[in-house]
Amino acid sequence: MSTIRDVAIKAGVHPSTVSRVFSGNAKISQETQTRVLDAAQKLDFHPNAIARSLSVKRTCTIAIVIPHIYSGYFDDEFFPQVVQGLLNFAYPRGYRILVGGSNSHSDEIVQTFDILGSRQADGIVVLSNRLDVDTVGAMREQDTPFVLLGRPPAHYHDVSWVDADNERYTYEAINYLIGLGHKRIAYVGGDPEVAVTSERQRGYASAMSQAQLPQNPRWIEYGYFSDEGGYYAVQRMTELGDEAPTAYYAANDLMAFGILRGLREKGVGVPEQVSVIGTNDSGACLHVTPTLTTLRVPYAQMAAQAAELLIQAIEEESTACAQRFVDCELMIRESTGPCPA
Amino acid sequence: MSTIRDVAIKAGVHPSTVSRVFSGNAKISQETQTRVLDAAQKLDFHPNAIARSLSVKRTCTIAIVIPHIYSGYFDDEFFPQVVQGLLNFAYPRGYRILVGGSNSHSDEIVQTFDILGSRQADGIVVLSNRLDVDTVGAMREQDTPFVLLGRPPAHYHDVSWVDADNERYTYEAINYLIGLGHKRIAYVGGDPEVAVTSERQRGYASAMSQAQLPQNPRWIEYGYFSDEGGYYAVQRMTELGDEAPTAYYAANDLMAFGILRGLREKGVGVPEQVSVIGTNDSGACLHVTPTLTTLRVPYAQMAAQAAELLIQAIEEESTACAQRFVDCELMIRESTGPCPA
DNA sequence: CAATTTGTGTCTACCATTCGTGATGTCGCA
DNA sequence: TGCGACATCACGAATGGTAGACACAAATTG
Numbered sequence: 256m257s258t259i260r261d262v263a264i265k266a267g268v269h270p271s272t273v274s275r276v277f278s279g280n281a282k283i284s285q286e287t288q289t290r291v292l293d294a295a296q297k298l299d300f301h302p303n304a305i306a307r308s309l310s311v312k313r314t315c316t317i318a319i320v321i322p323h324i325y326s327g328y329f330d331d332e333f334f335p336q337v338v339q340g341l342l343n344f345a346y347p348r349g350y351r352i353l354v355g356g357s358n359s360h361s362d363e364i365v366q367t368f369d370i371l372g373s374r375q376a377d378g379i380v381v382l383s384n385r386l387d388v389d390t391v392g393a394m395r396e397q398d399t400p401f402v403l404l405g406r407p408p409a410h411y412h413d414v415s416w417v418d419a420d421n422e423r424y425t426y427e428a429i430n431y432l433i434g435l436g437h438k439r440i441a442y443v444g445g446d447p448e449v450a451v452t453s454e455r456q457r458g459y460a461s462a463m464s465q466a467q468l469p470q471n472p473r474w475i476e477y478g479y480f481s482d483e484g485g486y487y488a489v490q491r492m493t494e495l496g497d498e499a500p501t502a503y504y505a506a507n508d509l510m511a512f513g514i515l516r517g518l519r520e521k522g523v524g525v526p527e528q529v530s531v532i533g534t535n536d537s538g539a540c541l542h543v544t545p546t547l548t549t550l551r552v553p554y555a556q557m558a559a560q561a562a563e564l565l566i567q568a569i570e571e572e573s574t575a576c577a578q579r580f581v582d583c584e585l586m587i588r589e590s591t592g593p594c595p596a
Numbered sequence: 597m598s599t600i601r602d603v604a605i606k607a608g609v610h611p612s613t614v615s616r617v618f619s620g621n622a623k624i625s626q627e628t629q630t631r632v633l634d635a636a637q638k639l640d641f642h643p644n645a646i647a648r649s650l651s652v653k654r655t656c657t658i659a660i661v662i663p664h665i666y667s668g669y670f671d672d673e674f675f676p677q678v679v680q681g682l683l684n685f686a687y688p689r690g691y692r693i694l695v696g697g698s699n700s701h702s703d704e705i706v707q708t709f710d711i712l713g714s715r716q717a718d719g720i721v722v723l724s725n726r727l728d729v730d731t732v733g734a735m736r737e738q739d740t741p742f743v744l745l746g747r748p749p750a751h752y753h754d755v756s757w758v759d760a761d762n763e764r765y766t767y768e769a770i771n772y773l774i775g776l777g778h779k780r781i782a783y784v785g786g787d788p789e790v791a792v793t794s795e796r797q798r799g800y801a802s803a804m805s806q807a808q809l810p811q812n813p814r815w816i817e818y819g820y821f822s823d824e825g826g827y828y829a830v831q832r833m834t835e836l837g838d839e840a841p842t843a844y845y846a847a848n849d850l851m852a853f854g855i856l857r858g859l860r861e862k863g864v865g866v867p868e869q870v871s872v873i874g875t876n877d878s879g880a881c882l883h884v885t886p887t888l889t890t891l892r893v894p895y896a897q898m899a900a901q902a903a904e905l906l907i908q909a910i911e912e913e914s915t916a917c918a919q920r921f922v923d924c925e926l927m928i929r930e931s932t933g934p935c936p937a
Numbered sequence: 938c939a940a941t942t943t944g945t946g947t948c949t950a951c952c953a954t955t956c957g958t959g960a961t962g963t964c965g966c967a
Numbered sequence: 968t969g970c971g972a973c974a975t976c977a978c979g980a981a982t983g984g985t986a987g988a989c990a991c992a993a994a995t996t997g
Contacts, residue, residue: 256715256738257913283681299738301714301715302714302715302716303650303715304648304714304716305646305650305655305715305716306650307714308646309646309647310645314646316694321677321683321688323680323683323684326680326914329673329676329677329680330879332676333678334676335673335675336670338664338675338695339664339667339670342605342662342664342695342697343697344696345697346664346699347695349698351659351694351695351696351698352695352696352714353657353692353693353694353695354679354683354692354693354694354695355687355692355693356683356684356686356687356692356693362778368821370610373642373643374597374642374644375644375645375646375692378866386703386758397640398597408611425627429691462648482883484883506724509879512882512883515883516849516883518886523839538671538880539879539880539883539884541823541824541853542853542856542857542880542883542884543880543883543885544860544884556863580796
């Protein structure tokens with residue numbers, strides 16, 4: 256592996272000159288330029304990215320840590336959409352993505368701080384789903400830029416984040432069902448320890464109470480974001496007889512698929528008898544029968560915006576922070592219809 | 597940001613002593629050890645990963661470049677499975693994954709060589725789907741380890757790769773259909789420029805000819821791995837009337853979903869009248885109706901093996917190469933059944 | 938001819954790690 | 968007291984590309 260010095264010797268110039276030729280932002284005569292480039296080519300010289308990073312204090316990578324042992328992050332297309340969104344914005348600007356794994360949610364924090372502290376990346380996207388106030392506070396204390404995907408657990412002015420307004424859009428999804436004449440509506444949430452679960456539940460509750468509909472605690476289940484979770488929610492709710500819901504809202508598509516499966520087994524027609532709404536608009540929504548009405552959460556777009564804020568903070572070295580909401584969209588398909596009389 | 601020197605001054609020791617305390621593999625008295633650690637904590641010192649990498653000539657990252665503009669890599673769960681597999685093996689060994697984007701298949705090669713040459717990662721996983729002999733030859737000339745996902749376009753002894761035996765398992769999938777009594781079987785391949793497409797087609801052809809079944813060129817279509825591609829294949833093949841296939845093999849699940857959709861629209865019963873087999877066993881196979889019989893390709897396992905070979909090459913600094921096949925499995929579900937009389 | 942521009946050399950700091958060399962101090966033993 | 972064995976740690980160099988400051992010669996301009 257040849258270094259910048261080898262090239263300098265072969266071209267008969269000083270190492271600085273070689274560096275200047277490669278960086279391009281200095282006045283170098285045409286002649287020495289070709290001499291240097293010739294030497295570099297003959298020696299198969301490529302600048303060492305690590306040495307370069309050490310000098311310019313920039314790695315041109317942005318990091319993300321995911322709990323890779325939970326397949327949920329992959330099944331529901333959350334992670335791939337995020338990476339695609341990050342790449343969409345970061346790639347044209349010369350950045351790559353560093354993906355760190357983690358064993359658990361607490362390890363996720365350890366890994367995040369390791370990357371932040373060791374400066375292995377110029378900035379990092381942090382999943383805020385389970386963060387507490389202390390952790391976010393500690394992140395603010397250090398000086399590598401970061402952006403939260405989701406809101407922090409407290410109201411900070413000096414923390415950047417990108418989020419979907421989960422409460423508002425769930426409210427609207429429930430309102431859509433109410434508009435179709437449904438009165439008994441089920442809420443199937445994910446992991447109750449995760450922030451998004453309670454956010455959506457608040458949207459559900461406020462839509463129901465605003466429409467002055469009765470609310471039954473047995474219409475609320477937590478399916479932990481899994482297919483099975485949706486399936487078992489149906490088992491329990493269909494036992495309610497006359498009080499069984501005529502519509503289900505599920506906080507992700509996987510649970511909605513489980514709900515569809517449960518209803519199909521029981522011979523319940525969708526959407527003739529019961530309506531179902533999922534969340535995320537994963538690819539499979541178009542392949543199931545009936546096609547699934549779903550609340551699209553633009554994770555790729557969220558990630559792209561996070562990358563934008565991050566790269567801004569990195570390159571302008573400003574400490575300005577920004578908070579952004581992205582718009583969700585209710586994708587109306589075949590799984591929802593008017594409430595039967 | 598404090599450096600190892602600041603800590604050394606505060607603790608009253610030499611910088612190399614601080615380094616030895618942190619690396620742990622040197623005899624340091626209990627007393628200086630605590631003095632150093634105290635000073636480090638007070639100064640909030642974290643070793644700079646870049647400087648460390650420069651010195652030890654190791655970044656503890658393995659890279660992968662994906663053409664992020666083609667959503668196919670994400671839709672069919674190829675990329676997420678690969679990343680998960682890489683992390684499963686690499687994370688416990690202290691490695692992270694560097695993901696590079698690329699604009700096109702030729703840019704993919706540029707990006708790959710950039711990472712290899714600049715030593716931004718210790719090793720790299722390369723998708724071999726469209727590689728030519730020259731490119732692989734050039735990769736062999738440099739000295740950063742790499743492993744191909746898929747076989748190289750020529751028979752090299754000194755190139756490591758991990759692959760599924762696509763020809764063999766497609767052969768077996770077709771044989772399964774033949775065993776069910778099917779005689780007119782369609783092959784819906786992906787992009788014909790991609791190696792896997794012709795590999796599977798060979799498996800299809802040899803199963804057909806071994807069973808001495810007639811082969812019709814109109815039973816072969818290229819759906820370019822998209823849902824639409826499968827859908828249009830059905831449109832064309834159902835026009836064949838008596839010669840229309842009674843079974844479809846699709847080289848990925850997405851095309852199989854398109855086939856299911858096309859058949860459903862035409863009122864063709866699956867599996868009563870026509871059988872369908874997909875490939876990859878993506879999550880949606882369980883959510884469609886009927887559930888999809890599919891040839892599972894263990895991408896996560898392939899990636900984990902690639903990571904294993906890579907880390908072996910990195911840490912042992914050996915130039916030994918290995919070639920590995922992974923086993924596929926035909927997941928028999930509801931979309932296949934006996935050929936109608 | 939003086940003044941300016943252009944092109945290049947020289948040097949330093951960035952920063953953690955490793956290795957060899959050597960200095961210092963302590964302990965045990967004779 | 969003297970000596971060897973050992974533990975502990977200081978010291979300096981090398982790793983490697985970059986940026987900025989400065990010097991200086993040659994070429995160009997006014």
